[in-house]
Amino acid sequence: MPTASALAQPAVAVKIGSGAWRRFCRHRLALFGVAAILLMVLASIVGPSLIPFDSLKIDIRHRFAPPPFEGHLFGTDQLGRDLLVRLLMAGRISLSIGFAAMTVSTAFGTLIGVAAGYYGGAVRVALMRFVDAMLCFPQIFLLLVLAAFIQPNVVTLTLIIAASSWMEVARVVEGQVRSLRERDFILAAEMLGASGRYVMFRELLPNAIGPIIVAATLTVARAILLEAYVSFLGYGIQPPMASWGNMLNNAQQYLGSAPWLAIFPGLMITLAVSSFNFVGDGLRDALDARFDLN
Amino acid sequence: MANFLLGRLLQSLVLLLIVSVIGFAVLHLAPGGPLAQFALIPGLTKEDLARMAHEMGLDRPLPMQYWEWLTRLLGGDWGHSYRDNRPVLDVITGRLPATLELMGAAILISVLAGAWIGVMGAIRRYSIFDMLATIGAMVALSIPTFWFGLIVIYIFSVHLGWLPPGNRTTVGGDGSFLDYLHHLIAPAAVLALVEVAIWSRYIRASMLDVVNQDYIRTARAKGLPERTVLWHHALRNALLPMIALAGVEIPTLLGGALVAETVFTWPGMGRLLLDSLGYRDYPVVMGILMFSAVLALLGNLLADLFAAVADPRVRLA
């Protein structure tokens, strides 16, 4: 499984300021990513109501109409449904899963990471060993076995994708928190009698926010890819609903006769995932204090 | 050093135990079972299925089944595959060479291509080439591997007819080395795509670190040709930390191999895992799980060890 986060080197924590914003705006790819993401989100929300076709309406006599065909800009699919409107509806599902899985896994990973980094000792050992153990599983194994438990729908898919991708966030956060833990301002807060929870969430977390944002962005990218993989292996969103992953899965066998069915969703996935990766990369550069030193 | 090793090994054993408990529980509690494949076989009834489940011990409590599996494993017996009745170890080692071959070829491609792209990017930092390489790497990491594999098959096998659409050799062919190579190209290239992206980024970063070091400046000052300085002195030192990366990348590569093997019908471990999961062949799935966990831990351990040996500043604690 390709992991975009392999590129995610933990950044040194800085307070997000105008410098970071300026640096981000200089990162042209990141700006492109932001624009592409906004465009995709907008198109998914508004687009389907602008197209005169229903994404579920089967028209069996016009299967596999190559694009463009009588108003079907992107052609029709194996049941004669308009491909463009399905792509947009699929975008709703895939992007929602991406964002939702990111939120859940980032929240959970952050919680574990902060707890482990702050308390240290036995808590750290227990939590981080659990993280290590989870990382020993091939991710696809975790996904497939978890998928067997559930009725695949948007919520359950989000949860299993989150369940198999929170570990790296936990690691990044734990590392950050552990290094911040010994800094003067934290020691000062503790000496002033601040409670553990206060220190964790008011002092440590805001200071570790940079790497968390970077990891979260890359997690969206990864979650979209994972949704596609799970669907490719037949455990994904159920028909007649469309996601980019299951559209691709269904199109596989028509690669020779109706290649557009495979090409469009594949391109959408690549575009969406690249955009999030670009943004993640831009954020990392922007939030990396070392950048200023060069 | 010895203490460090011993500690890490102990830690790893504990990890393996946790992995095995989680894996076993999740796998066995998941709905479905190894006998489902027989449900629609004509002439085979529910009664037959119940009798077989009993004979195979599938109707016993889970902790008992786990305990039996664990004690046998400790005695060196990995169990027998439900699906083809051979010892699990034979089943896995039978598939290993194909996967290693694919992974080896992919690593070779990614190190060579990755080094070239990375070094060129570092030398001409912020050039058009560097920008394209950066974008290319990000996009490569974003392409669904299976989709890329299908497109490769569609273009190079179906349309152009240059490469075979799958398999490790021509079926019933002469099994020559060239034949092997011919079949290896497409899956290795698809598997390598992501790795090239990762390696080129790391080597670029590593090169940038190295070229600013004193000894490179010294080498330049001595008047050595730029080419020698870069490809000899700098690259060698930039590649050293990459050995650690190789260790860490093993699980990623294994995961990628699973997908590439599925698309290219490559008879390796990844497909074995997928098939075995499909059939709920518990002993084989557990075997592969433990095997890949050991591999991942070993990769991490080697990476740490190497980092420690190469850089005396890293304290082994």
Next chain:
Amino acid sequence: MNKDRKNEITSNTNPLLTTTRRRLLAFGASAGALAWAGPKTGWIASAEAATPPSKPTGQAVIGLSQEPTVFLPLLAHIEVDEGVYFNLFSALWRVDEKGAFQPDLVAEVPTVENGGISADGLQWHLKLSPKAKWHDGTPFTADDVKFNIELIQNPKFLAGRRAGIDLIEDVKVVNPTEVTFKLKKAYAPLPSILSWTFLVPKHLLEKASDINKPEDFLAHPVGTGAFKWVERVPGDHITLTASDSYHGTGPYLEKLIFKYVPELTVLYTQFQTGDVDYVGIQGITPDHYDEAKTLADRHVTPVPQPFIENIAFNLGKPVFQDPAVREALYLAMDKQSVIEQIYYGLPSQTESFLPKQSWAFNADLPKHAYDPEKAKKLLDDAGWKPGGDGVREKSGVRLEFTNSTTAGNHVREQAQQLLQQNWADIGAKMSIQNFPPAVMWGENWTNSKFDSAMVGIDFMVGPDPDATQYFASTGIPAKGGGGDNTTQYANADVDKLLAEGASTVDVAKRKAAYLKMQELTRKDLPYLPIFQYAMVQGVKGKLEGFTPNVNVQENCWNACTWYWAS
């Protein structure tokens, strides 16, 4: 040379007790390959007559989308394994493409007429072929037959099918080529069961320490078939080579290779590129049929299979207990579009659970017609009134259910979506909930946890139309029964007819019982019959001798008489 295959197969022969002296499979050389030229024209002999070579030459690569892995044929196994068994092992007799038994390891198939079976069907006397030898040179004898029967009956042995064989007792070896046994009660499907019971060698297995895992044998199986074992590369292929001591006709090929290609699309691509000579098991996917027909030097023909595609209702669920609902759903099903559009017109529409080729097939059942208006009226009359959201309901039960099948079966998923729309039109809400196979066909199916399922079932016992396990009320697993009656169908008349059919050896009486029974299931509709499957078979142009056979599950059944036309 037109042959009306349909008449041949459904003509009232006596498939249970007839035997011909004709050597098994001799037709392969004279008739050439049969080809299906469409529903109107029927079967025609396509290839010019060619002659097999004098000694085994060449190799055939059989592409399979599943991997054969079980090489002790008495163990539980799946269809794909049988393709190897047919060539590596032998049964006492085989069933040919016309449904007749042909001697294999016996010198003659026992019948009432030749005295092999007593008139009451209880006493059996087998005369074995004196020529048969195991691949290691040891002669095949009556002791082997006795060993196999006892092995299947051994409670410690993980035998797959045991039905019928568990009725055998008192096995006596008269001499090396003769064996007798008794049955506890007459059981008509037994000859069919024995036709897929492939025998294993006593001398190699009696000493195995664990009979469920005889490692030496599994690594190098020894049989009596036309081909002997060479090697298996797990996950890739199995190679067999011609046996020089085969007791039957053939083999004409020197090597037979079973190549495992897990993706149907890739398998088809490999057939296109010529890496694979024959596409086995599921064949070529229907959507590739048009393209495949145009391939040069390939015979691509649909061949009928015994599987019937159904919507199976779980009658334990309240919504399906009203017969009007089942009838209305059937009326609202646009079968024509499913068959013509989604399956490219390949399968044939049916009203029965038996394939058209069966001697017990009832051709006079009421014909289905797509009529949503009539369906609506039927539901209205039965008291199912549309609720606020358009979904009908009656006394608190909503006309809403899930439909499940194997996830990843794309063609079926398309049919599901079409039916979803069809049924929504009459106010029935069906949602799709598919599972991976190990989940779908596990507890979910066997213990009737599903609402409705889309499933292809071979209801027969080999060539025998006995469907007791699927329809008898005693076989409902969810109620503790031992059969496969997962729809929980219970009809006392059907029970009686099934018992009648299985306990007599009189074929006329059996046929009458089964004809009547098909009328009842057509009326009750525990399964909505959609069509009888046809598999698109792809064979390389010059590979002669391939013969489709609806009575076996694997079309490599006669590979011993395949050969390459020069």
